[in-house]
Amino acid sequence: MPVAxxxxxxxxDHPHRLAxxxxxxxxxxxxxxxxxxxxxAHLATPGAGGGAPAEPRLGREALVASxxxxxxxxxxxxxDPVDQLIAALATDLAGGTPLLCDPTWDERVRAAIPAxxxxxxxxxxxxxxxxAGTGSLxxxxxxxxxxxxxxxxxxxxxxxxxxxxxxxAVVRTRASWTASxxxxxxxxxxxxxxxxLVPGPLGSSLYGFAAVHALAVGATALVPGRxxxxxxxxxxxxxxxxxxxxxxxxxxLDALEEGAPLRTVVIGGAALPAGPRERAAGAGVRxxxxxxxTELSFVAADADGAGLxxxxxxxxxVRTLPGQRLGEVWARSPWLAEGYLAGAAGPLRVDGDGWMxxxxxxxxxxxxxxxxxxxxxxxxxxxxxxxxVPEDVEEVLRSVRGVGDVVVVGSPHPDLGxxxxxxxxxxxxxxxxxxxxxxxxxxxxxxxxxPRRWYAVDSLPRTSAGKPARGLLTARLAGGDPDLWRLT
Numbered sequence: 172m173p174v175a176x177x178x179x180x181x182x183x184d185h186p187h188r189l190a191x192x193x194x195x196x197x198x199x200x201x202x203x204x205x206x207x208x209x210x211x212a213h214l215a216t217p218g219a220g221g222g223a224p225a226e227p228r229l230g231r232e233a234l235v236a237s238x239x240x241x242x243x244x245x246x247x248x249x250x251d252p253v254d255q256l257i258a259a260l261a262t263d264l265a266g267g268t269p270l271l272c273d274p275t276w277d278e279r280v281r282a283a284i285p286a287x288x289x290x291x292x293x294x295x296x297x298x299x300x301x302x303a304g305t306g307s308l309x310x311x312x313x314x315x316x317x318x319x320x321x322x323x324x325x326x327x328x329x330x331x332x333x334x335x336x337x338x339x340a341v342v343r344t345r346a347s348w349t350a351s352x353x354x355x356x357x358x359x360x361x362x363x364x365x366x367x368l369v370p371g372p373l374g375s376s377l378y379g380f381a382a383v384h385a386l387a388v389g390a391t392a393l394v395p396g397r398x399x400x401x402x403x404x405x406x407x408x409x410x411x412x413x414x415x416x417x418x419x420x421x422x423x424l425d426a427l428e429e430g431a432p433l434r435t436v437v438i439g440g441a442a443l444p445a446g447p448r449e450r451a452a453g454a455g456v457r458x459x460x461x462x463x464x465t466e467l468s469f470v471a472a473d474a475d476g477a478g479l480x481x482x483x484x485x486x487x488x489v490r491t492l493p494g495q496r497l498g499e500v501w502a503r504s505p506w507l508a509e510g511y512l513a514g515a516a517g518p519l520r521v522d523g524d525g526w527m528x529x530x531x532x533x534x535x536x537x538x539x540x541x542x543x544x545x546x547x548x549x550x551x552x553x554x555x556x557x558x559x560v561p562e563d564v565e566e567v568l569r570s571v572r573g574v575g576d577v578v579v580v581g582s583p584h585p586d587l588g589x590x591x592x593x594x595x596x597x598x599x600x601x602x603x604x605x606x607x608x609x610x611x612x613x614x615x616x617x618x619x620x621x622p623r624r625w626y627a628v629d630s631l632p633r634t635s636a637g638k639p640a641r642g643l644l645t646a647r648l649a650g651g652d653p654d655l656w657r658l659t
Contacts, residue, residue: 174349174387175211175264179204181389185363189391193253200389203257206293210261213294214245243267244328244342244512246286249293250274252394255373256382258290263327270328270340271374284340285513328512329376331465340512341376341465347506348380351469352387354483358474359437359459361412363389366432368410370398370419375636376465377439381414398637400426407431416440416637418576420447424454435459440636442544442562444569448476462544464529466519468506471542478541482506488526489536497545497560500533501526532560550641552581554589559620561641567615568593568622573603576631578639582624582648593622594644594655596631605658625658 181188182204190203198206245267247258259269270286281289327349328342361367367385369392371378385392393406398419403426407413412435413423420436424447427433436451438460448458461472462479471479471487481487484504491498503526511517518529532551534543546562553559561579568577576596581589595602605625612621626648632640647655 173263173345174383175207175260177387177389178207178260179264181363181386185389188363188389190386191253191256191392191394193251193394194396195251195253198253203386206257207260207264209294210257211265214261214265214267214288214290243287244270244285245288245290246270246272246281246284248272248274248276248281248289248291252373252382252396254293256386256392256394257293259373259379259383260386262290268328268342270330271379272330273372273374329379329465330374331376331517339515339517341508342510342512343468343508347468347508349387351482351484351506352384355384355469356388358472359412359435360457361385361388361390361435365390365411366393366409367391368393368406368413370395370403370406370413370415371637372397375634377416377636378414381437404428407433411435412437414439417443417447418633419637420451420458424450424456427454427456437461439463440638442546442566444566446570452476462531462542464531466508466510466517466529467502467527468504468508470500470502470504479544480541486526487536487538487542489533489542490528491535497532497534498536499528500531500542500544501528503527550580552579552589552591554581554584554587554591554619559591564591564593564612564616564620564622567611568595568608570615571603571608571611573597573600574608575600576639578631578641578644579622580641580645580648582645590623591620592624592626592648594626594628594631594648595658596629597627598629602627602658608658626655627658628655 178200182200186199186201188200189197190200191198245262247255247262247269249255249258255271259271262269267288270284272281272284327345328340331339331341356362361384367381367390369378369382369385373379373382373394382392382394393410395402395406400422403423407423407427408431411432413433414437415423417438417440420438423436433456435457438458443458443460451458458476459472459474461469461482463469469482470485472482473479484506486503488501489498490501507527510519520528532545534545536542546560550561551559552561564579565577568574574595575598578594580592580594582592584590593608595608608625632643634640
């Protein structure tokens, strides 16, 4: 079922319930449904994509016939997150495939997106979100009941940047995305009464999924746009659930006041250290973490702190070569993507039996056991004949006082191939001494894992999803970036 149809049904059943809150204001489900219908009609007008809004004269049956061809890719370049959701759901309603783009991309990047249509304005953009739509709304269950998606219906697309910061568009069937909604609702306990905070760019699959899922279940989505710790206090006075990446959790807990309604945090995007989970439990906040990838969707989840286990419907394998301690994670499930748009290159590999991998590595795994991830395979450092997984080193170094976060990469070396290099994020605080860092490394790491070079930076560069941009850091090191300074 198209997600937009579920939103229309919520509008019919609970028209005055708050659907979405963004930087420009709030929309009830009735107002959101009206904006979705108007934008779908706008898309159904030949050549629409910007400029003057079209008159919404077409009925919903006509939209399917005259709107974008089923599955046609509509690239959405809008700055406001509420407008992004309206455009994505309108595209869904009209039978197209929405692709949320970063509105800051220049024309050269936008021109390279293999889209059938570009949408950079909405009908009625001159109205504020709070003022949009004042007429009556008539949405009957019969009118909102759309046909089930066809087999192989490519109805959702999103960008993946991985840890290198190079975006690529991933396309998936509607069912591979939306059929997982009930399982996410059950694992995280998300329902219509919740207010769900999604404090990141919706062009990221992690945050885009979270916002659309909230609307599909009839909850309220708080979508402030990009991450802003300074505004957390206001949002946490309302939110009952938050979707975050790991480095954001400490800031949320810092801003959490006594009596705040937040009860659950859903963590994705990277491994979650034990410390923040324990701190959240002490504040009465349950943490549900998961492992996945844009290409694989959900792979494993940890709902109770006992470790990652396969997400419902997922089969797991860790394929280890002879003589190797770690192996590659492969998954087979209904949630896998179709691949990359326009034949873009990426880490996704597929075998003949329907298994997929993006190169993540883990310890050997047997069904019924906990999945123990050890990082992304293409980030492993080969140094003097040893293989070092950066995440293993980072986990130890994060315990040092004064370390806000840390990224470990390999720096070229003429004899060893590469040496382990640590870049420590210190923010506005006093950087830890190299001696204190090396003392912790000696106590918790094998000789090959210990960094030989140490750098500090005020703030780590991150991808749009909030993950450290390893590739960019490696390039900045190689280029002698003065914002990275050596610890001696």
